[in-house]
Amino acid sequence: MTAPHPDTPSWPEAAQTPPPPTGIRAVDGNRAALGLLIIQNVVSALLIAVRVPLGTALLGSFAVVVAAAFLFFRPTVRALAADTRWRTPPSWGLALAAFVLAFLASRAFVLAYVTFFPSAADAVPQFLSSGPDVWALLLAAGILIPFAEEVAFRGLLMRGHERAAGFTVAALTSTFAFSLAHGVPASIAGILPLAYVLARLVQHSGSLWNSVIVHALNNTLAVGLGAFLLGKELGDPAQAAELLSNPALKLPLALGALLFGAVVMVVLHLWLTPKPDPQVRSAPGPWLSLAYVVIVLFGAVAVALTFPQVGLWVSDLRSALF
16 A cells, blocks of 8 residues: 655545636626626615715615625625626726727727607706716716626626636626616617627636726716716707708718727627637537526516507506506
């Protein structure tokens, strides 16, 4: 019988060695993303309902989301914290270049959609505030909420899908769920290309922080521009819709915007190729779960409620019941 090597730990000592992190399971990532999405929307809606200013309400919802993440989804959050995606620093040049191209593609698709459907401009959410709450809104909607959403969708949900089904499936499923969760067709038209770029950027760079930077820049610019237009009394989307309804401009403008956006997206897709990663397909299996279906249904219902006929039907049903 050969003697054990002196560097080989005994069985009790080896048994006490903690196992390496196993990563995020798809079902756990779906469940965490759904839970945080619901908490964020419910808390912010309740605070706004009791007349808390928008920026302050979003700050409150972010605080509750952070507490819920550590209280209800601690193992999944810890798995993300141990992941290389979390610990790899950002590349600011890469993030800024991706942001510029993604922003152009996103706005091109929104322009095309609003040109085809001018009335859709009225349904686009306006993140507007005034007074000191503008600074709270810039902090919450511009930085903190993008951080929380990147952790939920490109961190927890997409990482689980990558381990189960690979890069392509994960990029598409996280993009679809994130976009549909915003619930307004005109918003979805702009968020779809942005979300896909965010997914590919994380996969290309190996860092979740790059998508946080791009998302924060996009939201900060949108909120800042909204505050500027509100101050200049130019923020009425109906004015833009009236300009875009010109029959002579409608088709050329829409097709030109679609073509431009599509070309930019092709360039981004070819540029942001995924970086080899040992986590990908390390736990083959289904990525679809009830939690993911609920996220999609949540968005689908919100989209349906933006259509006038559906809104009238819901109003009639509410009157009949109450």
